[in-house]
Amino acid sequence: MDKRPSIIGRMFDRIAPTYDLLNTILSLSLDRAWRRAATNLLEIRTGDTVLDVATGTGDLALPAAIGGANVIGIDLSRQMLLRALGKAREQGLRTRYSVVQGDALSMPFRDETFNSAMVAFGIRNMNNLEVFLAEIHRVLSSSGRFSILEFSLPESSLFRWIYGVYLTYAVPIIGGLISGDYDTYRYLRDSVTGFPVPKALEDMMKRQGFRVVRSRSVFGGISHLYLIEKEG
Numbered sequence: 001m002d003k004r005p006s007i008i009g010r011m012f013d014r015i016a017p018t019y020d021l022l023n024t025i026l027s028l029s030l031d032r033a034w035r036r037a038a039t040n041l042l043e044i045r046t047g048d049t050v051l052d053v054a055t056g057t058g059d060l061a062l063p064a065a066i067g068g069a070n071v072i073g074i075d076l077s078r079q080m081l082l083r084a085l086g087k088a089r090e091q092g093l094r095t096r097y098s099v100v101q102g103d104a105l106s107m108p109f110r111d112e113t114f115n116s117a118m119v120a121f122g123i124r125n126m127n128n129l130e131v132f133l134a135e136i137h138r139v140l141s142s143s144g145r146f147s148i149l150e151f152s153l154p155e156s157s158l159f160r161w162i163y164g165v166y167l168t169y170a171v172p173i174i175g176g177l178i179s180g181d182y183d184t185y186r187y188l189r190d191s192v193t194g195f196p197v198p199k200a201l202e203d204m205m206k207r208q209g210f211r212v213v214r215s216r217s218v219f220g221g222i223s224h225l226y227l228i229e230k231e232g
């Protein structure tokens with residue numbers, strides 16, 4: 001699967017106009033509660049500086065900004081970022097949310113800039129997970145926490161089979177019809193099924209200098225939520 005930044009950035013540019021609508025339809029609006037759980041885990045305090053990696057259209061970042069954090073979002077896709085900024089403006093949050101167009105594997109931030117970091121449905125797209133985790137480790141302050149929400153596969157074999165059918169047939173058809181881009185919604189299935197299982201990802205996190213504070217499956221394993229803390 002080609003995860004070069006130029007390819008991924010262009011892919012999200014293409015689907016940006018219908019991204020929010022399709023999220024709501026394909027997740028039956030459950031994605032909002034899952035994102036809320038991911039930000040709550042960080043216990044963000046007013047005035048904290050928080051990094052939202054792969055910020056997309058801002059649905060993880062904006063609630064954190066409402067809660068009083070100064071959020072910086074980074075993303076490859078200009079079209080996704082323009083939508084995020086539009087929402088921030090509508091919600092009067094432009095002073096607490098700023099964005100940078102760039103690659104999360106090589107971020108233009110100084111060491112130890114952020115109190116905490118978060119990512120929702122973005123880590124799956126990273127070209128090199130070890131490099132990505134090392135980069136988050138670098139920009140987090142001492143004992144800084146990172147919450148990660150990502151799709152996963154159900155533990156129960158029956159549910160996994162049903163979910164596999166949904167990912168293989170329903171998602172590309174619904175996603176393709178609404179966005180006009182069938183390939184991207186086929187990529188969604190491949191990127192979910194090809195992503196490391198939680199145990200493998202946790203091992204990687206530990207190798208990159210993080211302590212796993214929490215790791216739990218969400219909705220029978222369709223998603224997984226991690227909270228990790230920078231050691232050293």
Ligand SMILES: C[S@@+](CC[C@H](N)C(=O)[O-])C[C@H]1O[C@@H](n2cnc3c(N)ncnc32)[C@H](O)[C@@H]1O
Nearest residue numbers: 012054055056075076077103104120121122125
């Ligand atoms: C599925 S969207 C998630 C957006 C948002 N976090 C959310 O919860 O809706 C994935 C986003 O990750 C961005 N992305 C993928 N790889 C990236 C990378 N290497 N660096 C920065 N952003 C990346 C894409 O451009 C896209 O906007």
